[in-house]
Amino acid sequence: MKTLLTACAIALAAVHATAQERPALDTIRVDGRDRTMLVHAPKGLPKKDAPLVISLHGFRQDAYFQAGQTHWNDCADENKFVVVYPNAIDTFWDVGGERDLRFIDAVIEEMYRRYKIDRKRIYITGFSLGAMMTYQCMEHMSDKIAAFGPVSGVRFDNRPPQSKKPVSFMHVHGTGDNVFWWKGDLKHPAGGYPSIAEYVEKWAKHQGFDVKKVKDRYPRKDARATLTLWRKKDGKAAIALLALDDKGHWHSEDPAHSVSTTHELWNFFKRYSLGK
Numbered sequence: 001m002k003t004l005l006t007a008c009a010i011a012l013a014a015v016h017a018t019a020q021e022r023p024a025l026d027t028i029r030v031d032g033r034d035r036t037m038l039v040h041a042p043k044g045l046p047k048k049d050a051p052l053v054i055s056l057h058g059f060r061q062d063a064y065f066q067a068g069q070t071h072w073n074d075c076a077d078e079n080k081f082v083v084v085y086p087n088a089i090d091t092f093w094d095v096g097g098e099r100d101l102r103f104i105d106a107v108i109e110e111m112y113r114r115y116k117i118d119r120k121r122i123y124i125t126g127f128s129l130g131a132m133m134t135y136q137c138m139e140h141m142s143d144k145i146a147a148f149g150p151v152s153g154v155r156f157d158n159r160p161p162q163s164k165k166p167v168s169f170m171h172v173h174g175t176g177d178n179v180f181w182w183k184g185d186l187k188h189p190a191g192g193y194p195s196i197a198e199y200v201e202k203w204a205k206h207q208g209f210d211v212k213k214v215k216d217r218y219p220r221k222d223a224r225a226t227l228t229l230w231r232k233k234d235g236k237a238a239i240a241l242l243a244l245d246d247k248g249h250w251h252s253e254d255p256a257h258s259v260s261t262t263h264e265l266w267n268f269f270k271r272y273s274l275g276k
Contacts, residue, residue, distance in 0.1 A: 022064065025087070030106045031099065037107060038063035038085040041115060042077040048116035051081035053269070054107060056093065056126030056133050058153075063087045066127065069251045070262050079266065082115055093126075093133035095155075100133060101140055108144065120274040125149030125265055127251045128179065131171075132156070142167045147272040149265040151251050153180050154199050157191035161206035166232075170240040170268040171200050172261050174247025182243075197228070200241045204230035209239060218242070223258035240268060 025036040053076065057066035063085035067073060072083045084107055086100075094100040104124070111117050124145050126134040131153025138148050139162050148169035173196045175182045184199070186192035193199055204212070209230040218227040224245040231238035242264055244252055252261050 025063065028106055028110050030103045033089075035089075035103050035106070036063070036087045038067055038087075039111075040067070040073045040076055040083045040085075042073075042080060045080055045082065045115065049118040049121075050115060051079075051121035051123065051270070052108065052111050052117040053081060053083045053266075054104060054122070054124045055083060055085050056124070056130030057085065057088065057091070058126075058128030058130050060091050061127075062091065066130070069127070069253070071253055071260075072262055075262050075266050079270070081121075082111055082117055084111060088129075088133075093129055093136075095129070095132040095136050098140075101137065104137065104141070105144070118273070119144075121146055121272075123147050123149065123265075123269040125151060126153070127151045128153045128249065131180075134169075138167050138169060139163050144274075146274050147269045149269065151261060151265075152177055152249050154193050154196065156188050156193060158186075158193045159191075161203045166207045166237045167203075168237045168239065168268075168272045169203075170242060170265055171196070172242045172244065172252075172264065174244045174249065174252065176246045177249045179249040197241060197243075200228075200239060201230070204239045207237065207239070208232070209237075218259075219264070220258055225257070225259045237272075 026039050027034050027036050053072060055066055055070055055072050057063060066085045076083045086103060086107055108122060122145050124134055124137050131150035132155060134148050134150040135155055137145060142163045142165050148167060151172045182196050184193055184195040209232055211231050211233060213229045215227040217223055218225050226243045228241045229238060244259060
């Protein structure tokens with residue numbers, strides 16, 4: 001009995017410590033409503049012109065979960081940029097309207113007010129439903145965002161690609177995903193979608209990208225991933241599809257797979273800024 005009580009006390013202490021260590025959410029007012037976000041600004045951040053990464057969580061998840069699964073904070077510490085994890089209303093992003101576009105726009109303005117971020121180096125990525133929201137941003141915020149990184153998610157309604165101007169993005173997807181199927185789901189009740197490879201290539205064709213390269217065993221010979229890259233000859237924009245062999249529906253940071261989704265996204269993002 002004493003051993004059980006001791007174990008319970010240790011467990012409760014651990015939970016309490018974790019709650020205390022959890023960073024507080026920040027609140028901003030958007031459309032007359034309080035919206036929350038988790039902000040990470042690393043030590044040694046430049047006084048101005050640091051990049052900004054916005055990372056969007058999936059359905060029934062939140063900012064804390066997204067920070068925990070992606071480890072963007074570690075990448076930000078290493079490369080000196082600001083990362084923000086916004087929270088959706090009731091965990092559901094408005095992937096067909098403007099409500100969360102205005103929220104993301106407000107996040108950008110707040111980060112500029114606080115940290116004088118580089119407006120030419122703002123990047124958006126998201127997981128699952130957050131990836132759907134990332135595609136929504138690609139369609140409507142290409143004049144403000146330098147590059148995008150949807151992970152494990154596409155539009156359900158198979159709408160044709162559209163954006164204000166050519167966009168650069170890296171889509172990361174596991175071939176074993178059983179939520180957003182790698183081979184597609186044309187019978188999905190929301191309208192259906194083709195295979196992930198076909199979906200991404202539609203964007204490449206829409207933007208007139210005329211060079212296509214495929215790299216197996218990417219980024220190293222021991223890795224189990226394939227990179228397909230479309231770009232224009234002038235190199236000003238590119239689309240990449242990183243397919244993770246047999247991986248399921250998650251933001252993969254598996255060292256045994258030799259691929260870090262976060263670091264691959266950052267290596268892609270940092271090549272692009274608005275106007276370049």
